[in-house]
Amino acid sequence: xxNNLEKxxxxxxxxxxxxxxxxxxxxxxxxxxxxxxxxxxxxxxSDILAELVGxxxxxxxxxxxxxxxxxxxxxxxxxxxxxxxxxxxxxxKSLLKRKAPGKKVDFQxxxxxxxxxxxxxxxxxxxxxxxxxxxxVMVNESNIQPIVLLSKSDLLASEDIADKINxxxxxxxxxxxxxxxxxxxxxxxxxxxxxQPGLTYCLLGSSGVGKTTLINNLIGQSTYKTKTVSKKESxxxxxxxxxxxxxxxxxxxxxxxxxxxxxxxxxxxxGIEETFSEIMALAEKCQFxxxxxxxxxxxxxxxxxxxxxxxxxxYHNYLKMSKESTYNEMSYLEKRKKDRQFGKHCKTVMxxxxxxx
Ligand SMILES: Nc1nc2c(ncn2[C@@H]2O[C@H](COP(=O)(O)OP(=O)(O)OP(=O)(O)O)[C@@H](O)[C@H]2O)c(=O)[nH]1
Ligand SMILES: [Mg+2]
Ligand SMILES: [Zn+2]
Numbered sequence: 001x002x003n004n005l006e007k008x009x010x011x012x013x014x015x016x017x018x019x020x021x022x023x024x025x026x027x028x029x030x031x032x033x034x035x036x037x038x039x040x041x042x043x044x045x046s047d048i049l050a051e052l053v054g055x056x057x058x059x060x061x062x063x064x065x066x067x068x069x070x071x072x073x074x075x076x077x078x079x080x081x082x083x084x085x086x087x088x089x090x091x092x093k094s095l096l097k098r099k100a101p102g103k104k105v106d107f108q109x110x111x112x113x114x115x116x117x118x119x120x121x122x123x124x125x126x127x128x129x130x131x132x133x134x135x136x137v138m139v140n141e142s143n144i145q146p147i148v149l150l151s152k153s154d155l156l157a158s159e160d161i162a163d164k165i166n167x168x169x170x171x172x173x174x175x176x177x178x179x180x181x182x183x184x185x186x187x188x189x190x191x192x193x194x195x196q197p198g199l200t201y202c203l204l205g206s207s208g209v210g211k212t213t214l215i216n217n218l219i220g221q222s223t224y225k226t227k228t229v230s231k232k233e234s235x236x237x238x239x240x241x242x243x244x245x246x247x248x249x250x251x252x253x254x255x256x257x258x259x260x261x262x263x264x265x266x267x268x269x270x271g272i273e274e275t276f277s278e279i280m281a282l283a284e285k286c287q288f289x290x291x292x293x294x295x296x297x298x299x300x301x302x303x304x305x306x307x308x309x310x311x312x313x314x315y316h317n318y319l320k321m322s323k324e325s326t327y328n329e330m331s332y333l334e335k336r337k338k339d340r341q342f343g344k345h346c347k348t349v350m351x352x353x354x355x356x357x
Pocket of ligand 2: 211212213225226239240256257258259
């Protein structure tokens, strides 16, 4: 495999997942940006416009069948490597996905093959433990290492920053938390120290917390557009509009994502169990095996809330996200069932039409 692909994250683990026969037919490339109907891919040397082969579109039955930023894809290059057709998505080591925003219950892909997710909250307005738990559920579900970055440290006194970090570490002592400022550059070296060559990082968080500004700082120049207009004017407007993978000089890759207004999850049992591990440990001691920790007798979780050993807000958030995940999952399965029935119905109609000819 070419050295160029190694520059964009190709390694033994990717290699072992790729079938040699497929490589005789296709080249391997990595998706660096997803647009409405096209993709930008990289062969490690340059960025190339790409489109999906019709077969992939017609056989797709879920958004997870489409390429996401960070994906390895099998392609054919054309016109002296200026255009490519994507034939297949290669094996994914990890896939970050959430519930599509709004009423629709389906997956929306955020990024693939991520090693570490930076969950960014600003230390001033955006700081919120419950929101942090929500992001953690999504990241833990995908088997990705989460690291919390707290931005805009220039706006707070150091005691207030310490208090906020303490708030997180009181409930999640194993979670790595780094305060930083894009403005006075404090903490940026700690972020740089974490980032290892060959690994892929992604930035997640609400709009306006400084994700893109951080990437520009890591690159060392203002490559990407950030919010520069006055705060009032820009409220609610997202500056970053698509997901983009950038290669840093240190050899790490980082994916910027647009800020998320709402973050819904489903099928996240593992993510919930990992994020709320102390509740899981308590649950072992509940009197009933099928305890729902809502009103049962002998519930060790409720007992811990009563004794102030478990924060009531965290407990409520745990219940809320568990319920929501189950509810969304059921709606999703229901929808899939209907889709399948509709598919069968169409086939029957077509057969009927043919037999009438
Ligand atoms: N004071 C202060 N302002 C910052 C810091 N980081 C970013 N900002 C400002 O916050 C605003 C938003 O920054 P962006 O980098 O565009 O935020 P974003 O997270 O990429 O937002 P979306 O692309 O909409 O998701 C800009 O005006 C930045 O100058 C920081 O550390 N301190
Ligand atoms: Mg941005
Ligand atoms: Zn219980």
